[in-house]
Amino acid sequence: MEILAFTLGVLAIAVGIILSIALHEIGHLVPAKLFGVRVTQYMVGFGKTLFSIRRGETEYGVKAIPLGGYVAMIGMYPPQAPGEKPKTSSTGVFQQMSQQAREISAAEIRPGDENRLFVQLPVWKRIIIMLGGPAMNLLIAVVLTGILITSFGVNTATTTVSEVYRCVQAVQVAATQDEIAECDDNDPDGPAYAAGLQPGDTITSFNGVAVESWDELTGLIRQRAGDPTPMTYEREGQQHDTEITPVLTERPVVDDLGRTETDESGDLVTHQVGFVGMGSQVERVQQPVTQTFPVIGQQLEATFRVIVVLPVRLWDTAQVLITDGERDPNGPMSVVGVGRIAGEAAAMDEIPLQDRVAMLVSLIAGVNIALMAFNLIPLLPLDGGHVVGALWDGGRKLWAKLRGRPRPPTFDISRLLPLTYVVAVALLGMGVLLIVADIFKPVTLN
Numbered sequence: 145m146e147i148l149a150f151t152l153g154v155l156a157i158a159v160g161i162i163l164s165i166a167l168h169e170i171g172h173l174v175p176a177k178l179f180g181v182r183v184t185q186y187m188v189g190f191g192k193t194l195f196s197i198r199r200g201e202t203e204y205g206v207k208a209i210p211l212g213g214y215v216a217m218i219g220m221y222p223p224q225a226p227g228e229k230p231k232t233s234s235t236g237v238f239q240q241m242s243q244q245a246r247e248i249s250a251a252e253i254r255p256g257d258e259n260r261l262f263v264q265l266p267v268w269k270r271i272i273i274m275l276g277g278p279a280m281n282l283l284i285a286v287v288l289t290g291i292l293i294t295s296f297g298v299n300t301a302t303t304t305v306s307e308v309y310r311c312v313q314a315v316q317v318a319a320t321q322d323e324i325a326e327c328d329d330n331d332p333d334g335p336a337y338a339a340g341l342q343p344g345d346t347i348t349s350f351n352g353v354a355v356e357s358w359d360e361l362t363g364l365i366r367q368r369a370g371d372p373t374p375m376t377y378e379r380e381g382q383q384h385d386t387e388i389t390p391v392l393t394e395r396p397v398v399d400d401l402g403r404t405e406t407d408e409s410g411d412l413v414t415h416q417v418g419f420v421g422m423g424s425q426v427e428r429v430q431q432p433v434t435q436t437f438p439v440i441g442q443q444l445e446a447t448f449r450v451i452v453v454l455p456v457r458l459w460d461t462a463q464v465l466i467t468d469g470e471r472d473p474n475g476p477m478s479v480v481g482v483g484r485i486a487g488e489a490a491a492m493d494e495i496p497l498q499d500r501v502a503m504l505v506s507l508i509a510g511v512n513i514a515l516m517a518f519n520l521i522p523l524l525p526l527d528g529g530h531v532v533g534a535l536w537d538g539g540r541k542l543w544a545k546l547r548g549r550p551r552p553p554t555f556d557i558s559r560l561l562p563l564t565y566v567v568a569v570a571l572l573g574m575g576v577l578l579i580v581a582d583i584f585k586p587v588t589l590n
Contacts, residue, residue: 146491153490153504154483158210160508161479162188164284164515165213171280172215175273182260184252185216211479211575217273218252219261221558263554267538274530281516285443288509290436296502297428298439301358303347305377309334309421312391332391334421339388341377341422348383349376358424365390369418390418428499443510447517450476458574461581471587478575481582482511488589524557524564533557 166188176183182201187193189207196205253261262270292298311331347361348354351373355361369392376385394414450457457475464471477485489495489503522528537555544552 146493149493150487150491153487153500156490156504157483157486157507157511158479160504161482161511162210164281164508164512165189165210167280167284168277168515168519169213169215171276171278172273173276175269175276176215176217176262179265179269179273180260181262181265181273182218182257183215184218185214187216188213190214217262218257219263222263222554222556223253223261267534270534271531274527274534277527278516278519281512281519282440285509285512285516286436286440288505288512289439289443290433292502292505292509293431293435293439294433295430296498296505297430298435299426300429301424302427303355303358303361304425305336305341305343305345305347305422306425307343307423308336308341309423310337312393312419312421335388335390336420336422339375339386339420341386341388342379345377345379345384347375347377351375365420366417388420390420393417393419440513443513444517446474447513450474451517451521458577462577464585465577465581471581471585473587475587476574476578477587478578478582480579481587482507484582484586485589492589523567524560525568529560529564529567530557533560 169186169188173183173186184202186202186204187196187207188205189210190212191208194206194208196203198204262273265273310333311327312334350361350364351368353360353364355364368390370389372387372389374385375388376383378384396412396414454476457472460472461475463469486504486507489507490500492500495503519527520531522532524530524533533555540552540555544550
């Protein structure tokens with residue numbers, strides 16, 4: 145049964161990723177057709193074509209390797225202008241690459257297509273077409289996240305106590321986690337333990353301030369280090385008063401998503417705060433739909449942070465492969481790693497089915513956030529690279545107009561093909577590295 149659940153989880157995330165890729169490409173396809181560009185192909189995947197069908201002037205199909213997709217539009221490179229001499233120098237390798245790309249692009253143009261080229265569109269239309277894919281991924285993430293927080297709810301720390309720590313210990317700064325040993329006679333009693341709190345108690349006020357959320361309570365606790373503070377709690381329907389003195393202690397810094405932060409060396413980042421030594425019960429609480437965008441914003445911020453330091457994260461991953469280190473659970477993963485996480489989540493019998501479904505939906509939403517953010521990187525052949533090319537073209541023409549000079553020809557993005565190939569090889573290498581890491585040093589939920 146566990147194997148079946150694991151397999152279903154992997155299949156669910158695989159279908160979710162393929163559909164996300166397909167919808168991403170539809171985000172390019174629809175505006176391209178609306179703006180009159182002739183689209184020759186809409187393909188999900190790369191490699192050998194498994195299935196295709198032609199509708200009108202466009203071939204729609206699925207290819208063997210479902211790790212991406214593309215929409216082929218005519219006129220991605222400007223055709224040779226009348227009177228322009230082809231650059232055929234045998235020593236100009238880059239010029240030859242650009243010329244060949246333009247010739248291939250020009251060969252797709254049929255009579256009547258002269259005004260249907262991508263490069264002939266106004267800059268704003270080209271940008272809309274290229275941003276259509278990332279926008280579709282963002283829309284998918286917003287819809288899925290909205291369903292999650294309004295229907296399944298969000299794991300929310302409550303003011304009900306889940307555990308009380310017998311003593312207070314300093315945080316042991318380690319590369320991966322807090323190392324907490326058992327209490328001994330030299331460790332002071334935990335403030336919550338000394339105040340008589342027990343699991344199941346619900347804190348109702350702290351220092352005379354009514355508290356309704358764990359965040360409110362912990363914020364007040366951190367400000368009262370060393371100060372005896374009145375506190376009210378409820379136990380079995382009865383109100384009780386006590387006094388508690390938070391201790392100043394070193395605790396890990398966590399981000400908005402509840403994850404511990406680490407420095408460049410991989411060590412935990414800590415700070416000195418008031419601490420009482422108790423945990424909170426977590427409950428699923430349904431949120432209003434208006435909370436969708438703050439959640440999406442936090443996920444976007446976390447994703448862009450990973451992208452900014454992606455070369456460092458990839459280097460760390462490569463080092464982990466050849467050492468006894470452990471993968472950063474918040475680092476980059478391939479589709480293999482995401483599939484493994486999905487399978488493990490689906491196979492957790494100790495977790496209610498509703499929670500497992502929510503985890504899978506959350507994973508697909510996270511994949512779409514990653515697809516959107518990654519495609520916005522301003523490098524060809526990614527969507528962000530084409531946007532930068534269009535902006536550069538528009539900027540050149542605007543600058544010429546402001547200076548009263550003749551309108552320059554459309555910027556030939558084929559000149560950047562050498563850089564495009566370098567980026568493509570780098571992306572391929574990154575994919576291989578992450579797949580190997582996800583096979584031999586995977587991130588797991590256990």
